[in-house]
Structure formats: C-alpha cells, structure tokens
Amino acid sequence: MTPGFEEGLKLAPFSLNRVDKQAFLLQRVRELCLHHQQHCQAYQRILAAQGCNLQTVETLSALPFLPVSLFKTLSLSSVAAEAVVKTMTSSGTSGQQVSRILLDKSTANLQQKVLVKIVSDFIGTARLPMLIIDSSVVMKDRSLFSARGAGILGFSLFGRNITFALDEQMALDHQALKAFLMKHRGQPILLFGFTFMVWQHFWQQLKATPGLYDLSQATLVHGGGWKKLQSQAVSPEQFARSLQQVTGLQRVSDYYGMVEQTGCIYMQCEHGRMHASLWSDVIIRDPQDFSVCEVGERGIIQVISALPESYPGQSLLTEDEGVLLGEDNCPCGRKGKYFRVLGRLKNAELRGCSDTYAAQL
Structure with missing residues (x-):
C-alpha cells in the first residue's frame, strides 16, 4: 500500500525502492498540481494552455513542469498575501532578475523538516x-x-x-x-x-x-x-x-539544490553520486524534444519536489545539464535515483550562489 504524504515524512529518506517511491511521489505531486491549479490563477492558465488533464496522468514524467526561469518574471503563489511568512530570492548579479519564492508557514516547516x-x-x-x-x-x-x-x-x-x-x-x-x-x-x-x-x-x-x-x-x-x-x-x-x-x-x-525547491537537496554520497531522496526526484530530458533520457544520456535536469504547497514549484525544468547514473543500486546502499550534474546549459543565466558571487568578485 502506498504511504500517504504524512506517513512518508516519517520514513528514512532513501528507504523506498523504485516502484513504491514512484507511486508515493505521483500521488503527492499530482495532489500538489491540482491544489495549485485551483489556487494559483497563473498556473491554472498555463495548464489550460497546455491542454493538460491532471486526472489522466499516470506517470511522474507526464506531469506538467515549469521552466525555473518563470519565477523571475511571474509572482506565482497559491496562498493569500497575508499567509506569506517568508520571501526567498535567488542569487543574482547586479541588474539580473531574481526568483521570488513565497512561503507560508506550512511549506517553510516542511522544507526545514x-x-x-x-x-x-x-x-x-x-x-x-x-x-x-x-x-x-x-x-x-x-x-x-x-x-x-x-x-x-x-x-x-x-x-x-x-x-x-x-x-x-x-x-x-x-x-x-x-x-x-x-x-x-x-x-x-x-x-x-x-x-x-x-x-x-x-x-x-x-x-x-x-x-x-x-x-x-x-x-x-x-x-x-x-x-x-x-x-x-x-x-x-x-x-x-x-x-x-x-x-x-x-x-x-x-x-x-536551488531556492525554488528549498529543502529537497541532493547530497553527494561517498561514491561521488548525487542522490534523490524519497521526497524528490530527477528526470533527465532531451534538449531537442524534452523526451525522457535513458541512463547514461546527457540532458536537461528536471527536478520534482513533494514540498511546495504555497507556490507551484513541485515540477521544474532547470537550466542545468546532467546525466542519470542509475537507480536503487548505488554502492552506498541508498535507494532512489543517483546522478551527476555536468554544469550550466550554454547561454543559461548565471544563478548559483558561488557563480553569482564569483561574477561579482
């Protein structure tokens, strides 16, 4: 039986195998998509323009995703202004637009936990x-x-x-x-x-x-x-x-990790692989047609998070290139996908904390 989200928060972060994790995440992330469709007008319009029917989606990779850069141009929120307790901004060089992420108390607490x-x-x-x-x-x-x-x-x-x-x-x-x-x-x-x-x-x-x-x-x-x-x-x-x-x-x-999905970071294990936890996932997409890449193929990193309740950041296409290395079989013993980040896509904006600081320096 697939655990509910509250039950899932009690589990060890790398404890579910592929089948169980995908079922858990699909259930949670689809709920988030429906929630944001109902409470964020801009997100609702985006899904309508795509002709997306969330009720018929049966896989994580089929769920809609937003380009991470969208948060630099739109204020995307699914809560009332008075419910926002914290506004997070991405790093940016002088004159560069930054992402603005609006958090309510529930989302901020989930991120920390x-x-x-x-x-x-x-x-x-x-x-x-x-x-x-x-x-x-x-x-x-x-x-x-x-x-x-x-x-x-x-x-x-x-x-x-x-x-x-x-x-x-x-x-x-x-x-x-x-x-x-x-x-x-x-x-x-x-x-x-x-x-x-x-x-x-x-x-x-x-x-x-x-x-x-x-x-x-x-x-x-x-x-x-x-x-x-x-x-x-x-x-x-x-x-x-x-x-x-x-x-x-x-x-x-x-x-x-990134400010647009705070909390769901991908830590590097002792074998040099980045690991997706129970509450997150990565999908590598072909830059030509956005199809899902196989293990070992380079592509654009898409990140999934089970946490964002106050803004529609549950499925984002990043500006980074990566490669999926495997799933459930890393020598470190942690279950889930593991991958390598290859760097920024060519012509993508400078946006990492270190890279932004380096540019200013």
Whole structure:
C-alpha cells in the first residue's frame, strides 16, 4: 500500500525502492498540481494552455513542469498575501532578475523538516561544532540575504558553537579559526560553505602554509555553482584533493539544490553520486524534444519536489545539464535515483550562489 504524504515524512529518506517511491511521489505531486491549479490563477492558465488533464496522468514524467526561469518574471503563489511568512530570492548579479519564492508557514516547516532528515542521513544526527566558510556580514546585510544567507541559515541547524572563518573583507580570520580548532581539538567538526568561496577565500589563503590547520576530523558540506571553477579547470576531484593536501580534510560532500525547491537537496554520497531522496526526484530530458533520457544520456535536469504547497514549484525544468547514473543500486546502499550534474546549459543565466558571487568578485 502506498504511504500517504504524512506517513512518508516519517520514513528514512532513501528507504523506498523504485516502484513504491514512484507511486508515493505521483500521488503527492499530482495532489500538489491540482491544489495549485485551483489556487494559483497563473498556473491554472498555463495548464489550460497546455491542454493538460491532471486526472489522466499516470506517470511522474507526464506531469506538467515549469521552466525555473518563470519565477523571475511571474509572482506565482497559491496562498493569500497575508499567509506569506517568508520571501526567498535567488542569487543574482547586479541588474539580473531574481526568483521570488513565497512561503507560508506550512511549506517553510516542511522544507526545514525534510532538509534535516536528508542531511542527517549523511552526517549523522548529532549537532557538531560548525565552521562556516563565509563572513558573518552575509547574515546582517539584508541585500545579501538571499539564497546564500538562506543556505547558511538552513545548514546552521546541524551545528553548534557556530564560527565564521572569514572576516568582513573575506580574509581568513586566523584568530577565530585558531580558537575554534583549539576548543574542539580531536572532535569531529562540520564545515559548510559555497563552493567558489571555499576555493577562493579558504584554500587559496591556506595553500601557502600547508599543515597550518588540521581539519582531518572535519566533514565539509559545500554547494553552489561550479561554473567559475570549471573555467579555471578545477574538477570536483581536484577540489577535494587540494583541500586534503593543505588541511588533511578527508570527507568532502557536494550537494545540488536551488531556492525554488528549498529543502529537497541532493547530497553527494561517498561514491561521488548525487542522490534523490524519497521526497524528490530527477528526470533527465532531451534538449531537442524534452523526451525522457535513458541512463547514461546527457540532458536537461528536471527536478520534482513533494514540498511546495504555497507556490507551484513541485515540477521544474532547470537550466542545468546532467546525466542519470542509475537507480536503487548505488554502492552506498541508498535507494532512489543517483546522478551527476555536468554544469550550466550554454547561454543559461548565471544563478548559483558561488557563480553569482564569483561574477561579482
């Protein structure tokens, strides 16, 4: 019997096999589509223009999807204005339009609950001493408090004794770093940062003095765009290896996510694969006709989320290219699809936290 959504929230994030997960997600996401059709006039018009009959849809891949860029031009909401408790914005360079995501209390709570369950599956449930590879100014300046600030705030749930590694000029705060590592010597610690900033402001400043700081007990979780690093010919493998050589860091885990589907992030396992949880899915589509690609074929990443109740963000076509690697058989033991992100589509806007910051820098 397919679990209902509330029952599904109690399950482990990678516990259902393909058949059971697809049935669970189809039921939930179709309900979300019907909900938004009834409560969001713009979404209703989009479905009508497509001639979409949600009642006849029998597979996830047949459900309608929206281009993620639509949130930059339309205010899409399925709740009354007074029910909105938080407005999330994507990162953007100067003059660039940003996505605006309107959250009610229920959706915000769901996002936080699912984020905790997914990340805890990879790093454990204990709150670890946490070093954030960023400046605390990002949390004070409201003009910067977008996807970057929200990412820091979200991952702070997993930490205690939170310390920022960079000062207001984005220089390494040696005093704060030394005090943090001294206090937690010999303990497991958690590092979090956006990919380009970890490389540009952490590794670049430490590489002149390898071994100055011992991070052999640390786990680094990082995310955001790879576009700038790819232009510098830095691969994920080189990124992790370089940090290890300078700090002794052994455990590095990337994640894939976006402000348009906060909460449903895709964490990288110890075998380097991004994993879709019980509450999310990925579909790779052919850029020519949007047909579903087979395992091993490159295409546009479509992301599915069971969470958005306040806005129609349950099925989005991204501006990223990826490849599905398999399902239910990753050596790490987690069920569900696993995939690799190959980068931004050519001519797509710069929009990742790290890539946007890199462009501004």
